[in-house]
Amino acid sequence: MAGILSLVWFVGSVLITPFLMILLCIVFLASIGKSLGVRRLYVKLLLVIFEFGRANIETAQRNAHKNEDSDEDETCSEDVDPPNNNEQRDQLVKQPNGLKKSNNGYVPNGNSVISRDDKLILVPEPPFTILKKDGELSESKEKYKEYDLSSIFDYLKVGMQDIIEDQVTSRFEAEELKNWNLLIRTNRRYEFISWKLTVMWVCGFFVRYFFLFPLRVTICFFGVCWLTLCTALVGYVKDGEFKQKLNKYVSVVCFGILSNAISSVITYHNEENKPKSGICVANHTSPIDVLILMCDNCYSLIGQSHGGFLGILQRALARASPHIWFERSEVRDRHAVANKLKEHVSNPKNPPILIFPEGTCINNTSVMQFKKGSFEVGSVIYPVAIKYDPKFGDAFWNSSKYSMMQYLYMMMTSWAIVCDVWYLPPMRQNEGETAIDFANRVKSVIAKQGGLVDLVWDGQLKRTKPKKEWRERQQEEFSKRLLN
Known part of the structure; x- marks a missing residue:
């Protein structure tokens, strides 16, 4: 029993002593308004690690793309007809991480399937451009002399964009990162x-x-x-x-x-x-x-x-x-x-x-x-x-x-x-x-x-x-x- 207590005391002292030393150092530096620069050095080290992780992810993605491209080439060499329906075509669309398309709607360039304008049109203005006979654009403000079904198209477009992603809702969700920061809070694995x-x-x-x-x-x-x-x-x-x-x-x-x-x-x-x-x-x-x-x-x-x-x-x-x-x-x-x-x-x-x-x-x-x-x-x-x-x-x-x-x-x-x-x-x-x-x-x-x-x-x-x-x-x- 005495041996176990001695072991527990030894392990506890080994673990607690560094914590107390760090705590005293933090209190002393805070009281004099100084810093040793350890945290800034720590952040610079993290940036190096993140960059190394990004390079490894890109390498793994390129290898995955090469493997899938070679599989597709073998399929084409067997004289298989290309897909004729939307469901089959969607199966060939890949995500940025090299996996098959899932319900999140990613395409190879990293954008969502449904594109939307960067600037939300809260109150759509009348169209300012019309087509000439030769197909060139010319500036001319269209007049709405009477109600037409196309009058609501601009509002329908804005409504669809807002259903997909509006400016307000996205501001109350965590900001999406371009690169993985080695935290577990991701669904990309x-x-x-x-x-x-x-x-x-x-x-x-x-x-x-x-x-x-x-x-x-x-x-x-x-x-x-x-x-x-x-x-x-x-x-x-x-x-x-x-x-x-x-x-x-x-x-x-x-x-x-x-x-x-x-x-x-x-x-x-x-x-x-x-x-x-x-x-x-x-x-x-x-x-x-x-x-x-x-x-x-x-x-x-x-x-x-x-x-x-x-x-x-x-x-x-x-x-x-x-x-x-x-x-x-x-x-x-x-x-x-x-x-x-x-x-x-x-x-x-x-x-x-x-x-x-x-x-x-x-x-x-x-x-x-x-x-x-x-x-x-x-x-x-x-x-x-x-x-x-x-x-x-x-x-x-x-x-x-x-x-x-x-x-x-x-x-x-x-x-x-x-x-x-x-x-x-x-x-x-x-x-x-x-x-x-x-x-x-x-x-x-x-x-x-x-x-x-x-x-x-x-x-x-x-x-x-x-x-x-x-x-x-x-x-x-x-x-x-x-x-x-």
């Missing part, structure tokens, strides 16, 4: 294409689940405890300039420790535009957005009160600095929200308040409609653009599919979270400019800087049906076309 990829995937699996995951859980647990303790102590400090500086230092250090729980590699640009007061608005991908921004600056937050893990963080933060948390019944009271927001920004000593005007998480490929509430206050707006690199880990939180704990589990078992943050010049509302126009102007600036698609749709379509006014507007536009 790339890990079994060749023995080299199989070995790489197995090694990566053990690294992520048996080294990185336990280490990140330990860091997260310590970070939350440290944040709770530090903010509680700051809460006892008398209000004043010293408390503000202490709160900022504690916030940056604690969130810097928590960022190690997802192996974040963050690059901040244009730090001269970093907000010091007023309102900071940013595009929204996940709750990690707050963590990413709080690693570099101290913010006050506004949002709905939560329970569970998020509730612990909210109560901890509220002890040290002013935040605005609403109950579910108060969120719909716009006047109460606006009054508290104006009260906060009116005090220049308060930290800048961080707001995500989209109101829901988008998959970081676009920026959707900004709510106008934060743009009616009359305060200076500091836009911030956040762009994640999905090669190392998908930061998007699909709240309708995954709970917060499931999402954190996926983040901690990914390779890393790599992103860029751009601080944009402060913006003010122009004279005579409405809050909606101001919000759209800020949104377009963020979208342009982050390389995101600027969409006019409301992100709440993720949960609700389109408004009746939108359908009526399309009907009005169609009737105008018939009258022209």
Whole structure:
């Protein structure tokens, strides 16, 4: 019995000692605001591994294509007639991975079977081109003198495109990667294409689940405890300039420790535009957005009160600095929200308040409609653009599919979270400019800087049906076309 206990103690000390050393190193570096560059070196190594995996996948696909081409040549040499029906022709269409066509509709060039225009036509315009007798195109606006069956063709086309893939639904799904990143979250089964990829995937699996995951859980647990303790102590400090500086230092250090729980590699640009007061608005991908921004600056937050893990963080933060948390019944009271927001920004000593005007998480490929509430206050707006690199880990939180704990589990078992943050010049509302126009102007600036698609749709379509006014507007536009 004593021998078994001694063995358990020895094995435990061997495993725990490195974890404690790494944890102490992380805490020390975060407290002085320094980094050894290990995570950036780790990301560069991952890029080399991903490139090696991509080359192996392409080699395996070429070999598969050659084998199938040779089989087809042998079939043709036996004087077999070519397929005459659609079902037989579809059987000869291959996917990019060299397999036979399946229900997902892939063709050899990687595009879907049904092609659609890149730009969605919300309100189709009358055709501007007609054919001359010699077949050449000429510009001429067709007039709809009376209703014709072809008048609805443009709308039918747009409707079919939206049924296949609309601009809104695709923004609430994980961004598709061009190359496989050795994660198990794929239905292509790339890990079994060749023995080299199989070995790489197995090694990566053990690294992520048996080294990185336990280490990140330990860091997260310590970070939350440290944040709770530090903010509680700051809460006892008398209000004043010293408390503000202490709160900022504690916030940056604690969130810097928590960022190690997802192996974040963050690059901040244009730090001269970093907000010091007023309102900071940013595009929204996940709750990690707050963590990413709080690693570099101290913010006050506004949002709905939560329970569970998020509730612990909210109560901890509220002890040290002013935040605005609403109950579910108060969120719909716009006047109460606006009054508290104006009260906060009116005090220049308060930290800048961080707001995500989209109101829901988008998959970081676009920026959707900004709510106008934060743009009616009359305060200076500091836009911030956040762009994640999905090669190392998908930061998007699909709240309708995954709970917060499931999402954190996926983040901690990914390779890393790599992103860029751009601080944009402060913006003010122009004279005579409405809050909606101001919000759209800020949104377009963020979208342009982050390389995101600027969409006019409301992100709440993720949960609700389109408004009746939108359908009526399309009907009005169609009737105008018939009258022209």
